[in-house]
Amino acid sequence: MLPSVTEPRASVEHLILTRFNVRARFGAGPGGVALSEAWLGERFELFERWCLPTIRAQTRQDFEWRMLCDEETPPAALERLRAYGVNIAPMTVPRRDQERKPWGWKEVVRDVAPGTDVLVTSRLDSDDGLHPRFIERTREHLEHFLASGHGRMVHAFPRGYRHDARTGKTYAVAAANGPCLTLFERVGDVTPVSVMEKNHRKMPARYPTVEDESLRAFVQVIHGENVTNKIGRRDRRVRRSRLLRDFPALDLG
Secondary structure, three states: OOOOOOOOOOOEEEEEEEEOOOOOEOOEOHHHOOOOHHHHHHHHHHHHHHHHHHHHOOOOOOOEEEEEEEOOOOHHHHHHHHHOOOOEEEEEEOOOOOOOOOOOHHHHHOOOOOOOOEEEEEEOOOOOEEOOOHHHHHHOOHHHHHHHOOOEEEEEOOEEEEEEOOOOEEEEEEOOOOOOOEEEEEOOOOOOOOOOOOOOOOHHHHOOEEEOOOOOOEEEEEOOOOOOOOOOOOOEEEOHHHHHHHOOOOOOO
């Protein structure tokens, strides 16, 4: 476990990056329906219930929440995202081209503010949540990163929860390549690529990584529209009160 430290004097830009309705592949809409009103409505409901409350509850609010949206997202939907506050900045991104070439995620962070020493990018799905001290604890890692001499470093919280919204059951999770990673980048030494550069399972193998077990830092929500998150064989059933203790902003119904 890393000790708590006072943040050193360095110009830091911290972005939370969330794919709100980015298409998975060329020619296919999210959830198989091309940005329909019904599909967007379901995404907003999931976002408002599970993700948004946990960011509003963060003990540090000095970040920009960059919401990545399909380039054809209706203007009303973008405005709805802005209206939530919490430093949300919708950003439209192109889908993959006809040759199925992936879009360069470094474009998300091309506009790093002048004078920034360290870019910090944290990954969050729009139907997952973060512990109230996630931002605070992540930023306490800054001194360790600066002292390391590395150009890039991953900060990972391996412990979290999975909550099955269909059954109401909660599970404790331990995953070395947890879903809510953060990438620190020394802007003067490297060209920023962001934590979205590779799948979260690959990032810890790509860059030096520190695992921080000080928090059960994330909650993944299992729901009807979720096609990737599943209860794992090693997940351990726990009382819902455990989840609410760490994520008091959630309403489990």
